Amino acid sequence: MCQLLGMNCNTPTDIGFSFAGFRRRGGLTDHHADGFGIAFFEPSSVEGAAAGSHMGKAGLRLFYDDKPSHCSPIADLINHYPIKAMNVIAHIRKATQGKLCLANTHPFVREVWGEQWAFAHNGQLQSEFIARLPNVSAQYQPVGSTDSEQAFCYLLNRLKQTFDALPDDATLFAFLTQICRELAGQGLFNCLLSNGRWQLAYAGSLLFYLTRQAPFGQATLADDDLSIDFSEVTTDNDKVTVLVTIPLTSNETWQQLAVDECVVFEQGSKVFADRPDAPRYLSIDEGIAIARRVGASV
Amino acid sequence: MCQLLGMNCNTPTDIGFSFAGFRRRGGLTDHHADGFGIAFFEPSSVEGAAAGSHMGKAGLRLFYDDKPSHCSPIADLINHYPIKAMNVIAHIRKATQGKLCLANTHPFVREVWGEQWAFAHNGQLQSEFIARLPNVSAQYQPVGSTDSEQAFCYLLNRLKQTFDALPDDATLFAFLTQICRELAGQGLFNCLLSNGRWQLAYAGSLLFYLTRQAPFGQATLADDDLSIDFSEVTTDNDKVTVLVTIPLTSNETWQQLAVDECVVFEQGSKVFADRPDAPRYLSIDEGIAIARRVGASV
Numbered sequence A, B: 001m002c003q004l005l006g007m008n009c010n011t012p013t014d015i016g017f018s019f020a021g022f023r024r025r026g027g028l029t030d031h032h033a034d035g036f037g038i039a040f041f042e043p044s045s046v047e048g049a050a051a052g053s054h055m056g057k058a059g060l061r062l063f064y065d066d067k068p069s070h071c072s073p074i075a076d077l078i079n080h081y082p083i084k085a086m087n088v089i090a091h092i093r094k095a096t097q098g099k100l101c102l103a104n105t106h107p108f109v110r111e112v113w114g115e116q117w118a119f120a121h122n123g124q125l126q127s128e129f130i131a132r133l134p135n136v137s138a139q140y141q142p143v144g145s146t147d148s149e150q151a152f153c154y155l156l157n158r159l160k161q162t163f164d165a166l167p168d169d170a171t172l173f174a175f176l177t178q179i180c181r182e183l184a185g186q187g188l189f190n191c192l193l194s195n196g197r198w199q200l201a202y203a204g205s206l207l208f209y210l211t212r213q214a215p216f217g218q219a220t221l222a223d224d225d226l227s228i229d230f231s232e233v234t235t236d237n238d239k240v241t242v243l244v245t246i247p248l249t250s251n252e253t254w255q256q257l258a259v260d261e262c263v264v265f266e267q268g269s270k271v272f273a274d275r276p277d278a279p280r281y282l283s284i285d286e287g288i289a290i291a292r293r294v295g296a297s298v
Helices: A016-025 A046-050 A073-080 A127-132 A147-162 A169-184 A284-293 B016-025 B046-050 B073-080 B127-132 B147-162 B169-184 B284-293
Strands: A002-014 A036-042 A059-065 A084-093 A108-112 A115-125 A187-194 A198-203 A208-213 A218-220 A227-229 A239-244 A261-266 A269-274 B002-014 B036-042 B059-065 B084-093 B108-112 B115-125 B187-194 B198-203 B208-213 B218-220 B227-229 B239-244 B261-266 B269-274
Touching: A002 A016, A002 A115, A002 A187, A002 A198, A016 A073, A016 A084, A016 A239, A036 A115, A059 A073, A059 A115, A059 B059, A073 B073, A084 A115, A084 A187, A108 A147, A108 B108, A115 A127, A115 A147, A127 A147, A147 A169, A147 A187, A169 A187, A169 A198, A169 A261, A169 A269, A198 A239, A239 A269, B002 B016, B002 B115, B002 B187, B002 B198, B016 B073, B016 B084, B016 B239, B036 B115, B059 B073, B059 B115, B084 B115, B084 B187, B108 B147, B115 B127, B115 B147, B127 B147, B147 B169, B147 B187, B169 B187, B169 B198, B169 B261, B169 B269, B198 B239, B239 B269
Parallel strands: none
Antiparallel strands: A002 A084, A002 A239, A036 A059, A036 A084, A108 A115, A115 A187, A187 A198, A198 A261, A208 A239, A218 A227, A261 A269, B002 B084, B002 B239, B036 B059, B036 B084, B108 B115, B115 B187, B187 B198, B198 B261, B208 B239, B218 B227, B261 B269
């Protein structure tokens, strides 16, 4: 347990500024000091990416470390060797279930119909539910011992049992929303999921997002004395959505997802949303209290 | 196409010395300058590993870069931030098939019955064979466009079609040897494959190995002016096997695998070998000539 950070863009983008703030929560400004992981989906070639959507299979680069993200040499590398990606999912961990080891470090990755899918979870599922999950003969089986990887495998097994091939986006997103709601009915379930093209976010409690586009302005990190003027590092066509458990900047307006809301972004734009009819929004304090109550943490 | 480097040990070991020589072949002492990848299987905890074999699921750390390994900042990190692993598979690439992108970078990884399996290939399979591979409805499908990832998926699909669960080691290794022979019948096929516990090596042309154990001595890299006295960095119980396409050191005796020989190492020891009745050994020059003839490179 954990905090989540995601990014989805229409042009290869360096997540360095957001990651600089986020990684400080891994032991410095917050207590998520039990390692971190980050998955970068990179375009198959920069030229292909510039041409727009559906640029073919994305390459995936993964970094894990069991050291706290604020002082990890691997996190240093990520800040000093900017990797331009179309999609990023990062996760800092405060271990509550599953011992501290690499096999339990998010994001988890599986190949699904010839695509790499990456998944990170913030929450805690009921142990009775996890114990009931059938997995001995299932196609996807967990490697580590977390409820999160069990949930990811459950989602993928249900997907493969339901469809013979990757369905169209509308069908897929509706199906994934249904499975996320089912998992959220079994505990606390916030997640980010990406196939490199789209990024899905499901809020069981706390999840915020922000879409940056022209005219770009200045942003100041909430966790560090660091500002950036995005107009100096972007073009007018750039569109970048950042998703995070708790807002990363102090001077921008973050959109909150309602409890049990599911959204999907592609090329930085929201392309799917399923919000409960009577949306309910938690305060950050309420979200933290809920996480503590189920033995998780935010 | 490519060169391979593998390591299998009975104690978590830093591959830094071998990697320091190997990475220079990525653009400096040889022409494999189209990126590199390395997979580290780390014990779930150092204490568990010290207790010996079968220490549970290994964690996997993967590094890929499309920069030449001799000058890659990620390769620098690997040399400066020693990662102690029980199993390592590394690959430097000279692209001959599949364009230069991360999705085509070895090692490839898939989850198999709740284990991570990593695979790297050196060779070139006939395009007619690759084109015939059925994969639309198969469980494992390639993400990139290399013959190598196709071969890996073929091997895993055959495995899952043949067994309902992971068979015992003897049955498994015999089966994997059979599939490797089948693939080697369709082109040039050298590979390294590991589940984190064992490491399998199949030689279609060139593959060498060396087992270091007490009494440890000094080793000098063939590709750099660098020596190490292993007796200063080891204990008497350590056993470390290194596998590589072309020997890495100039003052040690490397064992060569015969053409079509398959071996498996666990805890640094050879636990399985299947060598043709009339073993044939290629000189390095012959191996390079064969690779060139099929449009590959060594």
